[in-house]
């Protein structure tokens with residue numbers, strides 16, 4: 001293994017006891033049951049990354065009526081697209097793939113270029129707007145609750161995340177059932193329950209996003225350091241999770 005590879009982030013070794021994982025699991029299942037009981041049309045947005053796989057695994061047992069969708073931006077890694085089928089086959093659940101409007105994408109690319117996001121923040125926001133923000137609005141239309149895998153510990157932009165909060169932009173309740181989990185607890189849950197994981201987690205990617213805007217990180221970096229790595233860390237959200 002090269003020195004560079006040795007320095008990459010790795011999946012944490014499990015440091016949480018089985019009884020702690022059982023307690024976490026029960027708490028998570030209670031939270032998901034509460035969401036499903038209080039909201040007939042709750043929807044989980046999944047990136048197929050570790051946190052969303054924890055939620056998918058738990059809801060497959062206790063709240064399979066929660067609808068799953070993913071934003072098929074057109075710039076995802078092939079491994080992410082393949083992961084959709086893997087998860088569907090494993091759990092017998094359907095994941096809706098929400099694609100952006102083709103004409104809007106063509107207009108954005110014509111104005112800013114295919115990879116204009118590296119050159120200008122305006123282009124980056126335009127790309128995320130067309131490929132993510134507008135499709136998310138479409139995916140949440142008619143829903144009463146939105147479920148996400150956000151955790152406080154992930155970055156400074158997520159430090160204030162609560163279990164439940166009203167989302168003004170989408171006019172619905174947003175639930176973050178693992179908002180208070182630590183990274184090692186996520187991986188302990190995955191190991192304990194045998195959850196299938198995205199193959200890029202084995203290559204130094206703790207966070208999964210669009211291919212051109214996500215890179216592997218070093219072990220010493222913030223877990224979201226590989227997302228839009230050329231930006232200041234206070235601005236690393238794509239517009240989906242507006243405070």
Ligand code: SF4
Nearest residue numbers: 075127128131210213
């Ligand atoms: S993450 Fe990158 S490629 Fe994906 S929508 Fe945003 S700017 Fe475009």
